[in-house]
Amino acid sequence: MTDRLLTAAWVVWTALRAEQRGMRTRPTVVVVSVVQPVALLAVVAGTRSLTPDRTSVVVSAVVLTAMWSATVWTAGGVLRRERSYGTLARSVTSQFSPSLVLFGRSLGATLYSVACILASSAAVIVLLRLRVAVPHPLWLLAALLVVLASGTALGMLLSCLFLVTRHGLAWSSALIYPVFILGGLLIPPDALPEWLRWVPALLSLHWVHEFVVGLSSGAVRATPLAVAVALTMAYLVAAVGCLRAAVDAGRRRGTLELV
Amino acid sequence: MSGPAVEVTGVGRVFGRGRDQVVALRDVTFQVAEGQILGILGSNGAGKTTLTKILATLLEPSTGTARVFGHDVRRELRAVRRLTGVVFGGDRGFYGALSGRENLRYFAMLAGVGRRAIRAKVDDALADVGLAEAARRPVETYSKGMRQRLHIALGLVAEPRLLLLDEPTVGLDPVEAERLRGTVARLRSTGVSILLTSHYLLDIERLADRVLILSRGTVTMDTTAGEFARSAGFAATVTVRGRGPTPQRFDALGATAEDVEEQGGVWTVRLRVPEWGGGTFERLSAALAGLEVLAVDVAPVRLEDVYATVMGRLSADEPTGTRAP
Known part of the structure; x- marks a missing residue:
């Protein structure tokens, strides 16, 4: 049992490292994980004077917005890239569950993106001398872990969906801005038409943002974080089912290209 | 196992x-x-x-x-x-x-x-x-x-x-x-x-x-x-070059002449020999006796020849109508 767990951990670790090594040379990573948060923070910081608690909310929104872009373009593109590299068949028909391999790669992409986003955001905060309130650092850390898990699971799900549609690149572009707006990351959800206000509830990042907004005012409200965790689990279950269905369909239809 | x-x-x-x-x-x-x-x-x-x-x-x-x-x-x-x-x-x-x-x-x-x-x-x-x-x-x-x-x-x-x-x-x-x-x-x-x-x-x-x-x-x-x-039906190709009247038959070898060419009084004949064994060289000498031979080249059958022969035979026999991917 221990050996199986160690082997599973090794598979995840190896897949994670392989994905991260591949990301070092990908320009998209710089655009979504460095340029985007830096630009958004610089614009917001320059247009109005911010109180520390308001800055926390802004930083949270910027980080989560960049996180969504990164999820779509990096973790969400794992299987699409596998197909273009000609490595898809080997990755999903190995000795291990394809979900385990995809989990490792998606986690690798998410960790890399989050690290870049946090580093670039921190650099802007220091350079612009923004004052940020962090009243509950441990809860903030918990929120960050949920963001990591959520980005990984959402990346896996998007990756599978993009694989099934075969038009992943077009869907990647199409999904970015609607979620920025409908997810309540760039504008408050109550600014949306009433009939669209259910959409943010489906996005885990929206609930993490709600949680951070509460934290910045000194209140620890566990419900939004719990909802984010529940949504993350739902994404994960859906991704595993979707990947299994996609691989089975690929074997039936002959669409798992080997090279 | x-x-x-x-x-x-x-x-x-x-x-x-x-x-x-x-x-x-x-x-x-x-x-x-x-x-x-x-x-x-x-x-x-x-x-x-x-x-x-x-x-x-x-x-x-x-x-x-x-x-x-x-x-x-x-x-x-x-x-x-x-x-x-x-x-x-x-x-x-x-x-x-x-x-x-x-x-x-x-x-x-x-x-x-x-x-x-x-x-x-x-x-x-x-x-x-x-x-x-x-x-x-x-x-x-x-x-x-x-x-x-x-x-x-x-x-x-x-x-x-x-x-x-x-x-x-x-x-x-x-x-x-x-x-x-x-x-x-x-x-x-x-x-x-x-x-x-x-x-x-x-x-x-x-x-x-x-x-x-x-x-x-x-x-x-x-x-x-x-x-x-x-399965090609021959074991080797013998190419003979010579002068004088072009030979038409090589009965001693059991082979028929193919690809006969003639240029400036020099002829080239290719023979497909059905079997190659111990007595083949003797039979080849007998078949060439009396001819003014300039060169002889012997090439064992190559898989390319076999494949081309077999595929040619198959495409002649096969019905059409099934599309391949």
């Missing part, structure tokens, strides 16, 4: 539906014994890759059964994958930004190489294909031949009992191609069974114990390499 390494029974594969339906394989049946090399020949679209994909568990057969060391490719995927290595050539199939070693290490892990053994096996596989020195370079800087060698290392790294090789020498220079043939021959001597698909008939000629010809998804010939070579 007793029983064949590969057992394919009545396998068919259809792509699409209705009027777009394409029959890629139809009632394919054959076996590969353990330690045997089966060469698969066939023109483009004959179903070779479809068959290889089925055995590699990448594609389900529409009908029939295929087993690898007794494991069903439809139901026992993991067992089949554990026993099978696949080498598909081409420029793709790797992460370009990663080094050769990183790629190999990752795919070796996926192929089930244990974490304690992986370093040694990756190093061995890289050395086997002559990539040890370039192992740290990103694959995107590799030449076509180097990528092909990495594909081969990838197929060998998990030490499979069945190796599926699809055009393994494409992109390799003659020295490398010969080196690969040596590797394949060495694998056979260790008991590895090999399914070899190649357009280079030299690969088949040098390595295969048996030859299977696929034509429009159907097995049209399944025979030993020796029988296949004999």
Whole structure:
């Protein structure tokens, strides 16, 4: 049992490292994980004077917005890239569950993106001398872990969906801005038409943002974080089912290209 | 283990539906014994890759059964994958930004190489294909031949009992191609069974114990390499050049003249000799007696000749109407 767990951990670790090594040379990573948060923070910081608690909310929104872009373009593109590299068949028909391999790669992409986003955001905060309130650092850390898990699971799900549609690149572009707006990351959800206000509830990042907004005012409200965790689990279950269905369909239809 | 390494029974594969339906394989049946090399020949679209994909568990057969060391490719995927290595050539199939070693290490892990053994096996596989020195370079800087060698290392790294090789020498220079043939021959001597698909008939000629010809998804010939070579109907081509009246008959040799050419009083005649044995040279001398012979060239039958003859015969016999993918 221990050996199986160690082997599973090794598979995840190896897949994670392989994905991260591949990301070092990908320009998209710089655009979504460095340029985007830096630009958004610089614009917001320059247009109005911010109180520390308001800055926390802004930083949270910027980080989560960049996180969504990164999820779509990096973790969400794992299987699409596998197909273009000609490595898809080997990755999903190995000795291990394809979900385990995809989990490792998606986690690798998410960790890399989050690290870049946090580093670039921190650099802007220091350079612009923004004052940020962090009243509950441990809860903030918990929120960050949920963001990591959520980005990984959402990346896996998007990756599978993009694989099934075969038009992943077009869907990647199409999904970015609607979620920025409908997810309540760039504008408050109550600014949306009433009939669209259910959409943010489906996005885990929206609930993490709600949680951070509460934290910045000194209140620890566990419900939004719990909802984010529940949504993350739902994404994960859906991704595993979707990947299994996609691989089975690929074997039936002959669409798992080997090279 | 007793029983064949590969057992394919009545396998068919259809792509699409209705009027777009394409029959890629139809009632394919054959076996590969353990330690045997089966060469698969066939023109483009004959179903070779479809068959290889089925055995590699990448594609389900529409009908029939295929087993690898007794494991069903439809139901026992993991067992089949554990026993099978696949080498598909081409420029793709790797992460370009990663080094050769990183790629190999990752795919070796996926192929089930244990974490304690992986370093040694990756190093061995890289050395086997002559990539040890370039192992740290990103694959995107590799030449076509180097990528092909990495594909081969990838197929060998998990030490499979069945190796599926699809055009393994494409992109390799003659020295490398010969080196690969040596590797394949060495694998056979260790008991590895090999399914070899190649357009280079030299690969088949040098390595295969048996030859299977696929034509429009159907097995049209399944025979030993020796029988296949004999199926051309001749054993050697004799080219004779001489002066004087052009000879028309070579009865002593039992051969008929083909491709008779005459230029400036010098004639060239090509003869296809049905058998080549101990008395053939004597019969050849008798057939040429009395002629002013300038040169004689004897070339044993090549697999290219056999293949061209067999395929020509098949295309003349085959009905049309089945589209290949």
